[in-house]
Structure formats: structure tokens, C-alpha cells
Amino acid sequence: MRKTTIFSLLAASGFATPALAAKGPFLSLGNTDFVVLIGFLLFLGVLIYFKIPGMLSGMLDKRAADIQSELDEARALREEAQSLLASYERKQRDVQEQAERIVAHAREEAELAAEQAKEDMKASVARRLAAAESQIASAEASAVKEVRDRAATIAVGAAQEVVAKQMTAKNAGKLIDDAIAEVGAKLH
Structure with missing residues (x-):
């Protein structure tokens, strides 16, 4: 029951909504688009480092x-x-x-x-x-x-x-x- 209350509080506060997560400057860690871009580039780097495409x-x-x-x-x-x-x-x-x-x-x-x-x-x-x-x-x-x-x-x-x-x-x-x-x- 405790878990459902935490999710309901987060949902009520608007913290977990996607509209609020993408606000702000692009080059900040608060911007999910930027974080996803960095994660994607790191994923590509790891793939290239381990020569996965080859x-x-x-x-x-x-x-x-x-x-x-x-x-x-x-x-x-x-x-x-x-x-x-x-x-x-x-x-x-x-x-x-x-x-x-x-x-x-x-x-x-x-x-x-x-x-x-x-x-x-x-x-x-x-x-x-x-x-x-x-x-x-x-x-x-x-x-x-x-x-x-x-x-x-x-x-x-x-x-x-x-x-x-x-x-x-x-x-x-x-x-x-x-x-x-x-x-x-x-x-x-």
C-alpha cells in the first residue's frame, strides 16, 4: 500500500509527467531529451568500442x-x-x-x-x-x-x-x- 501512495503522490505533484520533464534548457540533465541523446550516444560508443558493428x-x-x-x-x-x-x-x-x-x-x-x-x-x-x-x-x-x-x-x-x-x-x-x-x- 505504501508503493501505491508514493506513485499517487508523484503523479499528483506532476513530477513524473513528461511535459514537465522536457522543460528547461536543452543542455541540462533535467531535460530528458538531452539525457536520452547522451544515453544513445554512449550506447553507440560502447557498440563501436567493442566492435559490435564489425x-x-x-x-x-x-x-x-x-x-x-x-x-x-x-x-x-x-x-x-x-x-x-x-x-x-x-x-x-x-x-x-x-x-x-x-x-x-x-x-x-x-x-x-x-x-x-x-x-x-x-x-x-x-x-x-x-x-x-x-x-x-x-x-x-x-x-x-x-x-x-x-x-x-x-x-x-x-x-x-x-x-x-x-x-x-x-x-x-x-x-x-x-x-x-x-x-x-x-x-x-
Whole structure:
């Protein structure tokens, strides 16, 4: 309670009011503007004496240098990343082109293999057809020969029967004489 009474007395007396404090000559300690000016100049003097502006400037320069080095490093990293990206894109294009060449080559080989297989199949079919035709011709010739032989055998047998039935001794003698004469004519 005592503190509140001191403040209230000071406030009532007008001692602590700013209007009364700035009255009087400027170069007196009673003038608050002058006292504030002197305090400010002393503060600046202390700052200069302890080289605070140089330290602040050095700190700011160091901070600026750190920021600049970080920016340079970021720029270098960005350029490196771009070069890596370009390298990978180039490699990807190369690999894509190589894959396309491999696929095209495989298609060409497949087409050539298919053509070769067709040619081989045609040749195989032609060989088999020729072999079959040869077998058919051989079988046909064999069948014709067998039929001729059989027909000749049957004809000879039938002729024997006919000749035997119609043959008399007189006709047999005449046939023998004619055959001898024919053989003699052919030999001379």
C-alpha cells in the first residue's frame, strides 16, 4: 500500500509527467531529451568500442557467404542431377532402340525361318510325291506284268486245250514240217 501512495503522490505533484520533464534548457540533465541523446550516444560508443558493428557485419557476411555457398552447392547438385537425368534418358533411348533392333532382327529371322520351312516342306512334299508316284508306277508295272504273265499262261493253257482237242496226227505232222521249214528259212 505504501508503493501505491508514493506513485499517487508523484503523479499528483506532476513530477513524473513528461511535459514537465522536457522543460528547461536543452543542455541540462533535467531535460530528458538531452539525457536520452547522451544515453544513445554512449550506447553507440560502447557498440563501436567493442566492435559490435564489425562483428555484426562479419556475422552477416559469413551468413551471406554460407547462403551463397549453399546456393552454389544447390546449383551444382541441380546441374549434376540434370546431367544424370540426360544421361539416363540417353541410355533409355539407346536401350529402347537396341530393343527395337533386336525385335526387328528376330522378326526378320522368323520370316526367313518360315520361308525356309515352307521351301523345305515343299521339297519334302515333292520328294514324297515323287516317291509315291514311283511306287505307284512300279506297282502298276508289276501288276501289268503279272496280268500279262497270267493272261499268257491262261492263253497258252487254253490254246493247248484247243490244239489238243483239234489236233490229229496228220495235223501234228504238218505243223512240225512247217516249223522245220520256217526255222530252216530263218537260219539260211
